[in-house]
Amino acid sequence: MSADLRRATAAQLRAGYCSGEFTPVEAVDALLTAIQREDTALGAWLHLRGDEVRREAAAAEVTYAAARASGAAALDALPPLFGVPVALKDLVNMIGTPTTAGSKILEGYVSPYDATIAAKLKAAGALILGKTNMDEFAMGSSTEFSAYKRTVNPWDRERVPGGSSGGSASAVAALHAPLSIGSDTGGSIRQPASLTGITGMKPTYGRVSRYGIVAFASSLDQIGPFARSAQDAALLLHAIAGSDPRDATSSATPVDAALLKLPQGDQAASALKGKRFALPKEYFVAGMEPGVEAAVRAAVAALQSAGAIIDEVSLPTTEHALATYYIVAPAEASANLARYDGIRYGASKHGGGDLLDGYLATRGRGFGPEVRRRIMLGTYALSAGFYDAYYLKAQKVRTLIARDFDRIWVAGYDAIVAPASPSVAWKFGAKMSDPVAMYLADACTIPTNMAGLPGLSTPCGLSEGLPVGLQLIGAPWSEAGLLSIAAGYEALSANASWRDQDPTDLAALGGAA
Amino acid sequence: MSWEAVIGIEIHVQLRTATKMFCPCAIPAEGDAPNTRTCPTCLGLPGALPVPNRTAIEKVLAVGAAIGAKSPATTRWDRKNYFYPDLPKGYQISQLDLPLAEHGSIPVTTSAGAGSVRIRRAHLEEDTARLRHEKGADGTRASLIDYNRSGVALLEIVTEPDIRDGETARRYAEELRLLLRTIGAADAEMENGQMRVEANISLRPSSEAPFGLRVEVKNMNSFRSVERAIAYEMARQAEVLDAGGAITQETRGWDEGSETTYTMRAKEDSHDYRYFPEPDLPPLDIDPAWLAAIVAGLPELPGTRRARYVSELGLTEYDASVLVAEPRAAALFEAARAAQKELDAKLLANWVSGEYLRVAKEGAADPDPVQFAALVAAVASKEINGTTAKALFAEMITTPLNIREVIASRGLGQISDTGALEKIIADVIAANPQAIADWKAGKQQAVSFLVGQAMKASKGRGDAALLGELIRAALDR
Numbered sequence: 006m007s008a009d010l011r012r013a014t015a016a017q018l019r020a021g022y023c024s025g026e027f028t029p030v031e032a033v034d035a036l037l038t039a040i041q042r043e044d045t046a047l048g049a050w051l052h053l054r055g056d057e058v059r060r061e062a063a064a065a066e067v068t069y070a071a072a073r074a075s076g077a078a079a080l081d082a083l084p085p086l087f088g089v090p091v092a093l094k095d096l097v098n099m100i101g102t103p104t105t106a107g108s109k110i111l112e113g114y115v116s117p118y119d120a121t122i123a124a125k126l127k128a129a130g131a132l133i134l135g136k137t138n139m140d141e142f143a144m145g146s147s148t149e150f151s152a153y154k155r156t157v158n159p160w161d162r163e164r165v166p167g168g169s170s171g172g173s174a175s176a177v178a179a180l181h182a183p184l185s186i187g188s189d190t191g192g193s194i195r196q197p198a199s200l201t202g203i204t205g206m207k208p209t210y211g212r213v214s215r216y217g218i219v220a221f222a223s224s225l226d227q228i229g230p231f232a233r234s235a236q237d238a239a240l241l242l243h244a245i246a247g248s249d250p251r252d253a254t255s256s257a258t259p260v261d262a263a264l265l266k267l268p269q270g271d272q273a274a275s276a277l278k279g280k281r282f283a284l285p286k287e288y289f290v291a292g293m294e295p296g297v298e299a300a301v302r303a304a305v306a307a308l309q310s311a312g313a314i315i316d317e318v319s320l321p322t323t324e325h326a327l328a329t330y331y332i333v334a335p336a337e338a339s340a341n342l343a344r345y346d347g348i349r350y351g352a353s354k355h356g357g358g359d360l361l362d363g364y365l366a367t368r369g370r371g372f373g374p375e376v377r378r379r380i381m382l383g384t385y386a387l388s389a390g391f392y393d394a395y396y397l398k399a400q401k402v403r404t405l406i407a408r409d410f411d412r413i414w415v416a417g418y419d420a421i422v423a424p425a426s427p428s429v430a431w432k433f434g435a436k437m438s439d440p441v442a443m444y445l446a447d448a449c450t451i452p453t454n455m456a457g458l459p460g461l462s463t464p465c466g467l468s469e470g471l472p473v474g475l476q477l478i479g480a481p482w483s484e485a486g487l488l489s490i491a492a493g494y495e496a497l498s499a500n501a502s503w504r505d506q507d508p509t510d511l512a513a514l515g516g517a518a
Numbered sequence: 519m520s521w522e523a524v525i526g527i528e529i530h531v532q533l534r535t536a537t538k539m540f541c542p543c544a545i546p547a548e549g550d551a552p553n554t555r556t557c558p559t560c561l562g563l564p565g566a567l568p569v570p571n572r573t574a575i576e577k578v579l580a581v582g583a584a585i586g587a588k589s590p591a592t593t594r595w596d597r598k599n600y601f602y603p604d605l606p607k608g609y610q611i612s613q614l615d616l617p618l619a620e621h622g623s624i625p626v627t628t629s630a631g632a633g634s635v636r637i638r639r640a641h642l643e644e645d646t647a648r649l650r651h652e653k654g655a656d657g658t659r660a661s662l663i664d665y666n667r668s669g670v671a672l673l674e675i676v677t678e679p680d681i682r683d684g685e686t687a688r689r690y691a692e693e694l695r696l697l698l699r700t701i702g703a704a705d706a707e708m709e710n711g712q713m714r715v716e717a718n719i720s721l722r723p724s725s726e727a728p729f730g731l732r733v734e735v736k737n738m739n740s741f742r743s744v745e746r747a748i749a750y751e752m753a754r755q756a757e758v759l760d761a762g763g764a765i766t767q768e769t770r771g772w773d774e775g776s777e778t779t780y781t782m783r784a785k786e787d788s789h790d791y792r793y794f795p796e797p798d799l800p801p802l803d804i805d806p807a808w809l810a811a812i813v814a815g816l817p818e819l820p821g822t823r824r825a826r827y828v829s830e831l832g833l834t835e836y837d838a839s840v841l842v843a844e845p846r847a848a849a850l851f852e853a854a855r856a857a858q859k860e861l862d863a864k865l866l867a868n869w870v871s872g873e874y875l876r877v878a879k880e881g882a883a884d885p886d887p888v889q890f891a892a893l894v895a896a897v898a899s900k901e902i903n904g905t906t907a908k909a910l911f912a913e914m915i916t917t918p919l920n921i922r923e924v925i926a927s928r929g930l931g932q933i934s935d936t937g938a939l940e941k942i943i944a945d946v947i948a949a950n951p952q953a954i955a956d957w958k959a960g961k962q963q964a965v966s967f968l969v970g971q972a973m974k975a976s977k978g979r980g981d982a983a984l985l986g987e988l989i990r991a992a993l994d995r
Contacts, residue, residue, distance in 0.1 A: 220564075254797075337797050
């Protein structure tokens with residue numbers, strides 16, 4: 006049973022708990038056993054709540070037993086994720102757990118407070134397994150910039166899982182958790198979801214509270230779910246979404262109840278009929294791997310045969326998004342990361358001299374190379390005499406990018422379909438010496454963040470044996486619609502051979518322990 | 519050579535709010551243990567976010583309305599970036615180019631007459647933590663940080679360089695404080711650091727000449743030191759310039775003991791604060807209806823009130839300004855007038871600025887305005903005399919009194935009956951032959967002595983003026 010429980014989706018776990026077929030303790034044990042055996046090789050986890058989550062699972066089990074005894078109404082009253090294990094990217098504060106954001110500068114830091122989403126997940130009865138690896142401060146596209154460990158892609162141990170939420174993506178792909186939380190500033194959920202063959206969604210900016218999420222770039226950061234199905238992603242999004250009095254940028258738009266009853270199977274597939282999808286030609290950029298393009302175009306063709314209407318469109322500002330992003334995001338980061346001064350918390354080094362020596366020693370040694378690079382980029386862009394040419398100009402371009410997308414929604418399209426990443430997972434080190442090559446890995450996902458729109462990546466096949474993701478981008482607050490389309494595509498491709506395939510190196514992970 | 523001073527004043531005032539500017543922490547009180555009024559937001563913990571305090575925004579909009587300033591249709595917040603241990607986030611949330619209020623003015627009357635100081639801008643920002651440098655038990659030096667003050671809402675209000683002397687600067691600061699207290703925006707106690715005044719001072723040879731290099735003066739902890747520090751700095755700069763020297767652009771501190779300014783910081787490389795719009799806070803639309811409600815809620819402002827007291831009530835400028843200078847006094851005056859509409863305003867003003875302000879400054883509670891009015895009315899009608907009235911006033915600020923009942927039940931009514939007083943006077947004259955002898959020897963004080971004796975004999979109820987008259991008449995006989 007334990008092997009099956011690793012594979013179970015959140016929805017299946019819930020059903021099993023309700024029927025009494027298995028219990029939260031069994032599910033948690035199955036996952037912890039797998040993690041114990043395989044994480045030395047996988048490297049997805051930075052912190053495990055082993056004993057704590059077992060205790061919480063036992064308590065959840067008692068609640069389920071009582072609810073089963075009182076009947077269906079009592080079971081229905083339990084939130085959908087009650088007793089369901091979830092992993093948190095290591096930038097989500099949770100009382101009593103270490104939060105490092107993948108950085109040495111936060112080594113030893115234990116959160117004294119809960120992020121709003123941590124509190125929501127606890128209140129919904131989700132079981133927090135632990136914290137997952139990430140690029141330092143979410144800056145990176147391969148998780149290689151973690152100050153702690155290398156996370157491998159379960160499809161190929163020689164390859165990156167993508168990033169920055171590589172730990173959360175690999176954990177779900179390697180069946181270490183049914184669900185995990187990621188953050189997406191320029192593609193950090195969708196790109197690793199694509200590279201590890203799972204579903205990942207970046208919601209509309211303001212959909213999920215950022216309170217308690219270690220900030221990278223405040224106007225772009227958004228928290229979202231990883232899962233192995235659209236339905237599961239919808240359940241997790243529903244649990245964390247909503248306005249928050251502690252986040253002034255969170256939206257009062259009501260959370261879509263449709264997330265709880267996403268269409269499934271044939272119903273989802275037939276709902277694709279008549280849907281209108283825009284296929285932006287700028288997303289099939291030079292340098293895109295032919296295998297990726299082929300898989301994405303095949304998925305688009307499948308949507309078309311299911312009755313969807315596909316139009317090629319142009320989003321002319323796409324080519325400026327990357328450059329603009331690398332002004333705005335580092336600028337915000339340069340201020341957001343100023344608080345890591347070694348004075349109140351985290352690593353603190355003193356140069357033996359004055360205050361400035363302390364700052365230089367703490368920050369010079371505490372931050373890794375990519376973080377230092379972006380702080381310098383951002384500081385430069387905001388400096389007197391450069392502000393107008395860089396930051397202000399970037400903000401104007403950002404407005405134009407948003408207008409490009411607006412035209413698509415005004416024209417009545419239900420979603421944009423595009424690749425989530427121009428390539429499949431690459432080998433470790435391939436892009437470490439060339440920052441721009443690494444930045445280009447997010448070319449397909451960044452425009453969405455610049456416009457604040459929701460987007461997801463859903464698996465659409467393999468290229469050279471490695472996963473490819475189909476990206477769906479929607480109008481603001483269209484998360485349920487996008488996930489319904491993803492559920493429809495899942496149904497269409499249910500019989501594809503790659504659907505049944507385990508990550509190639511999954512079996513080998515245990516052997517390395 | 520004669521020089522013209524060009525002075526601009528920048529004032530930071532702690533707003534009167536229940537909680538901090540961007541978090542739900544309570545405002546620290548005197549005596550709070552260090553770092554007990556803090557939360558993830560005002561400590562700058564990873565992941566914490568700011569949420570603006572609506573009351574603080576309303577108070578600054580009210581200040582703007584009170585000084586005739588304009589408020590933008592939309593405002594926003596900006597990050598001001600710099601590293602210092604008292605700044606937990608490494609940036610301060612402030613307002614750069616869309617302040618909550620711009621282009622106002624404050625009327626300021628000095629010994630030279632009535633005038634005004636133009637206000638360039640007023641905006642909201644958050645306070646820093648407080649640093650304390652101490653020597654530990656082992657003799658090592660340590661810098662301690664108390665974050666209680668971190669994130670407290672501050673109003674920053676900046677004048678145009680309209681001020682030419684220390685007196686005007688002082689009067690401006692006093693008038694601003696009064697305005698803030700009157701509209702309830704701030705307590706602005708300078709001695710508690712709730713109001714911090716900085717002056718930018720430069721000299722130029724004539725009012726047509728371009729501005730000279732300016733010196734910023736800080737650490738002026740009272741209105742008096744504002745005036746003196748500016749006067750000192752003007753003289754110091756004139757001396758340097760007269761001697762053919764040049765002014766260095768720098769920040770100087772006022773030393774209260776020696777009454778001089780000293781160099782705090784030579785001009786650093788001009789700071790690049792790398793301001794940019796705060797991405798954690800959406801722009802704030804200032805709804806005209808919201809602003810209108812704030813304007814409608816403004817009380818009568820000090821300048822208007824002073825003018826009304828002079829023109830409508832016939833008070834002198836001086837009496838009017840004494841009353842208005844203390845909002846509690848003005849409030850008592852207004853409430854007492856409302857209770858006794860016929861009451862002589864001048865007499866009431868004297869009682870408020872005399873007896874009331876004297877005890878109020880000692881920390882006494884405010885008297886019930888209705889009873890206070892009844893007391894002054896009894897004085898006005900000569901029903902009780904001044905001695906009795908003062909005794910009753912002293913009693914009523916500690917114990918609730920019904921003045922009418924007390925006068926009747928204790929028989930405190932003033933004796934103005936000539937027959938009764940003459941009987942007392944006859945006894946007093948008979949009992950004090952020495953005083954009579956003194957008077958005959960030309961000592962006028964003897965009359966006062968006899969009045970005092972007669973007042974004593976009347977148990978304090980005699981009409982003092984009438985007693986004096988009657989005693990003089992008796993002595994003349």
